[in-house]
Amino acid sequence: MEIGPILRAMIRNKLGAVLITLQIAFTMTVVINAIFIINERSNLMARPSGLDEANTFYLSSVGYGDEFNGVVTVRDDLERLRQTPGVVDATVTNAIPVSGSGSNTGVRLVDDEAAATSFAAYYRVDEHAIETMDLDLVAGRNFAAEDVQWRAGSEAITTRELIISQQLANNLFPDREPNGVLGETMFINGSEAHQIIGVVEQLQGPWPSNSSVELSMLQPNSSVGSSATYLIRTEPGQRDRLMAEVEEMLVASNSNRIIRDLMSLEQTREGSYRIDSAMSTILWAIIITLIFITSMGIVGMAVFGINRRRKQIGTRRALGATRLEILRHFMVENLMVSTIGVTLGAILTIAFSIVLTSSFNMPTMAWYYTPLGMIALILIGQVAVLGPSSGAARTEPAIATRSI
Amino acid sequence: MLFYYLRLSALSYKRNPILSSLMVLAVAIGISAYMVIYTLNYVMGGNPIPQKSEQLFHVQLDIGNPNQSFDPPRQLTYLDSMALMRDGRASRQTMSSKFVGIIEPENPELRPFRSVGRGASADFFAMFDVPFLYGSSWNEDADTNLQQVVVLSRELNERLYGGGDSTGEILNMEGNTFQVLGVIDEWNPVPKYYDVNNGPFDTGEEIYLPWNLIPSLELSRAGNTSCHKPVVGVGWQAFLNSECVWIQYWVELETPEAEADYANFINNYGAEQKQLGRFEKPLNNNILDVEEWLIEQEVLPDETKILSALAAMLLAVCLLNTIGLLLSKFLSKSPEIGVRQALGAHKGSLFIQHVIEAGFIGLIGGLFGAVLAGFGLEGVKVLLGEDLMQTDWIQLDLNLIAITMLMAIMSTIVAGLYPIWRACNVNPAIHLKTQ
Known part of the structure; x- marks a missing residue:
């Protein structure tokens, strides 16, 4: 191949080559890092919460007026919900997983204020929670109906049973099987000693952006005041119908309350991850725009270079160069510029990724992103230059003799 | 040419x-x-209140577990805010926090609905340059005498009274009656600097009332509550006496001298509380102006x-x-x-x-x-x-x-x-x- 002549011809128009090189380098930096961010976000969004999200919804009941009786209402509502055809089970809870709103506390293994605490989100529920949330109990037992404390207002908690997520169990007792943590004591809220009676495989806390999202536990008690939140699981495909029917039923059952926040878990998840999905969409827009602009730049510069050298191309053709050789000239020229561009791009990509990692708590980019990006950008360059090059290849040899 | x-x-x-x-x-x-x-x-x-961002200061007191190296909490306890409020050292000051309540409209065509409100001190509106459409805010007497008065947002006024001048109307919320004193105009500062606890782009509240009514009427608290020690006992009084932080506290200080003076004052207060054994961490109290506060909170x-x-x-x-x-x-x-x-x-x-x-x-x-x-x-x-x-x-x-x-x-x-x-x-x- 005639690399030497191609290189020397290219050096005659240094600026054009430099411009394209820089464009390719910046484009690669942005595109590769953006794709990495998109992949990271979609991995975050793909984490399961442990619940049967597709068939679960929730709503809040808020009572008002003197005639409203919270305890009676909650017991009645749950009874009614569980008897509704199509409903698998229902529970009352203080918080909804992945919703962004809930409660957490610090738990300790020893009763000592100076000891380190572990983060734990808590759900205060009744014995129907495991079935409603569709959790897998990997060790121990569920709460029994008699374990559950229905607290009026701010009455103190007297329950001592806990079901914890496997991740919390692993954090507190590394190297132990789920069965091995049953019966262990955890201290919450100062020196309240609670016993682990069960471990569930997975249950996310309410805050998906928190690194401790998998650390959670269930407590068998419920504060029944004027408001209550019900979590309801339906049989597959029944959710949307039941959302409307259940709301209607609860509204009709008691005139001294309002029903609010009726939402499916899928809607909640969409809201909680809205920033992440918006970010991904914006990044896709940037990626597509950049590739478009850079390809246009490559085409533009190639057309310019070819038009300027139209006569030389004709001369080469007249001297016996085949169309393929002309085509190859411009393809190789682009390949050389692209190679320098993606090499510079690789350095910039890695540098930018290091900045992202150190300033924004992002994980380190996997090694294969950079080489794949280099190959992709070289291919984009070759595709972009194909049109102008085949145009150049159609140059008639006769052009060399015209017009002077 | x-x-x-x-x-x-x-x-x-x-x-x-x-x-x-x-x-x-x-x-x-x-x-x-x-x-x-x-x-x-x-x-x-950006700066949500450029005309006076350098005169508004957010107050933080470093209470917390001495064994954990957390930054001072964003909010104050009831005990501390009341103590600072009683002293009234700054030219203006406000405690504030969110609540939720069920409003039962007079108009029988409207169903009762839940509304997010804010308890605040009388100075709140003047401090944050809140624009009024009708009427005005309450005065300090209303704060101390627990007068049941409210200021409505423009949207709530439209919903309840069709957007007209509703001052003097009586509003029913959570089984209590309140007199409407004023209606504020559109007011949604971005970032929501006066309360970043539920995100800096949170929507504003619909109804404002004297802060002291939140504990006295036992309204449902909203926003963020964080406790570094368990609450001893049950009920509202136990909660008020606890080390839970849930109240935002802002002061207006017009001069650098006033700022230095106030910083000194809260440090003395902190030292006093340390002697009493309440504050267990080394003194690290903060007053930050609006821009410093937003940077500290990393709202961007x-x-x-x-x-x-x-x-x-x-x-x-x-x-x-x-x-x-x-x-x-x-x-x-x-x-x-x-x-x-x-x-x-x-x-x-x-x-x-x-x-x-x-x-x-x-x-x-x-x-x-x-x-x-x-x-x-x-x-x-x-x-x-x-x-x-x-x-x-x-x-x-x-x-x-x-x-x-x-x-x-x-x-x-x-x-x-x-x-x-x-x-x-x-x-x-x-x-x-x-x-």
Whole structure:
């Protein structure tokens, strides 16, 4: 191949080559890092919460007026919900997983204020929670109906049973099987000693952006005041119908309350991850725009270079160069510029990724992103230059003799 | 002369429409992408109350577990806010926190509904320059005497009273009656600096009442509560006596002396509480003004910071592209330039002509870019949705359009400097020979 002549011809128009090189380098930096961010976000969004999200919804009941009786209402509502055809089970809870709103506390293994605490989100529920949330109990037992404390207002908690997520169990007792943590004591809220009676495989806390999202536990008690939140699981495909029917039923059952926040878990998840999905969409827009602009730049510069050298191309053709050789000239020229561009791009990509990692708590980019990006950008360059090059290849040899 | 050069620019655009349009497109895309991200950054990281941000201070007291090295909590306990309030050292001060209540409208056609409100001290409205539509806020007597009065947001006033002057009306909430004292106008500062606990872009509250009514009427608290020690006992009184933080505390201090004095005052207060054994950590109390507070709270999301860097690189690619295209365009005009030089045009006027031509491309790119930025911002608004956060502020304003245009023209001219220089240095002899 005639690399030497191609290189020397290219050096005659240094600026054009430099411009394209820089464009390719910046484009690669942005595109590769953006794709990495998109992949990271979609991995975050793909984490399961442990619940049967597709068939679960929730709503809040808020009572008002003197005639409203919270305890009676909650017991009645749950009874009614569980008897509704199509409903698998229902529970009352203080918080909804992945919703962004809930409660957490610090738990300790020893009763000592100076000891380190572990983060734990808590759900205060009744014995129907495991079935409603569709959790897998990997060790121990569920709460029994008699374990559950229905607290009026701010009455103190007297329950001592806990079901914890496997991740919390692993954090507190590394190297132990789920069965091995049953019966262990955890201290919450100062020196309240609670016993682990069960471990569930997975249950996310309410805050998906928190690194401790998998650390959670269930407590068998419920504060029944004027408001209550019900979590309801339906049989597959029944959710949307039941959302409307259940709301209607609860509204009709008691005139001294309002029903609010009726939402499916899928809607909640969409809201909680809205920033992440918006970010991904914006990044896709940037990626597509950049590739478009850079390809246009490559085409533009190639057309310019070819038009300027139209006569030389004709001369080469007249001297016996085949169309393929002309085509190859411009393809190789682009390949050389692209190679320098993606090499510079690789350095910039890695540098930018290091900045992202150190300033924004992002994980380190996997090694294969950079080489794949280099190959992709070289291919984009070759595709972009194909049109102008085949145009150049159609140059008639006769052009060399015209017009002077 | 300017108009002549502008006409030449237009002619030159028409002669090479594809190349010229490509340039316009590159400038428009680069500038608009950058402006969209710039707007997000500018407003999200901006100063929501520039006229007095240096006089408003957020107060933090470092209570907490001495075994854990957390920063001072964002909010204050009931005990501390009441103590600071009683002293009343600053020229204005307010405690404030959110609550939720069920409003039962007089109008039988309206069903009862839940409303998010804010308890605040009398100074709140004057401190934060809250605009009033009707009536006024309450005074300090209302705070101390637990007068059941409220100020409504514009939306709530529309919902309850059809938007008319509702001062003097009686409102029923949570089984209590309140007299309406005033209605505030649209007021949604971005970021929501006076309470960032539920995110800096949280929507505002609908109803305001004297803060002391929250504990006295035992309203449902909302917002964020954080306790470093368990609450001893049950019920409201036990909670009020606890070490839970849930109240935002702001003071207005007009002079640097007042600021120093107040910092001193809260440090003395902290030292006193340390002696009593309540504050167990080394003294680390803070008063931060609005901008310092927003920076400390890192209200600007990582996402927009990352996007800024990416958008800057996108703009760079677009401008590099423009340099290349301008170069092609000007060099393809070499014969014409050669003729003009031969006819006596000197380099200065050629330079001006080409600066104007580059600026002309920039101008059209800027116009197109402003339109694209407008669509871009609408797109961001749709992506973020209106249900979870305030998005009214995401829009193109005149300022932004002006900046966009200026930036487009300037950056195209800067990108054009080398091509212009090349165009002015065409050797006329070569081009005249080939004609």
